[in-house]
Amino acid sequence: MNVYQQARRHAWAMIGNVLFGCLFIVIVDQFFGHSTLAFAGVIVVLVVLNRRILTFNCPRCGSNLFFRKYIMLPWPNRHCSRCGLDLPKAE
Numbered sequence: 276m277n278v279y280q281q282a283r284r285h286a287w288a289m290i291g292n293v294l295f296g297c298l299f300i301v302i303v304d305q306f307f308g309h310s311t312l313a314f315a316g317v318i319v320v321l322v323v324l325n326r327r328i329l330t331f332n333c334p335r336c337g338s339n340l341f342f343r344k345y346i347m348l349p350w351p352n353r354h355c356s357r358c359g360l361d362l363p364k365a366e
């Protein structure tokens with residue numbers, strides 16, 4: 276599995292984590308009438324789970340797959356934004 280496939284898998288996992296976090300906040304809100312602490316907890320957990328995003332780098336130049344020049348998006352690049360390497364085919 277190359278770095279692009281790993282990055283895609285991470286993006287899908289984070290989508291699942293965000294949906295699970297939203298569900299958790301709604302459930303806590305229904306049972307306790309407020310969700311401020313649950314919201315704060317979910318944000319901290321999502322940030323910790325998303326630390327791995329910094330390890331998905333282009334094998335040729337080291338540019339992060341989730342950055343388009345200076346903008347970070349939640350889905351990985353197909354082509355490296357710095358050197359243009361075709362990432363799904365790169366090993």
Ligand SMILES: [Zn+2]
Binds near residue numbers: 335
């Ligand atoms: Zn590159």
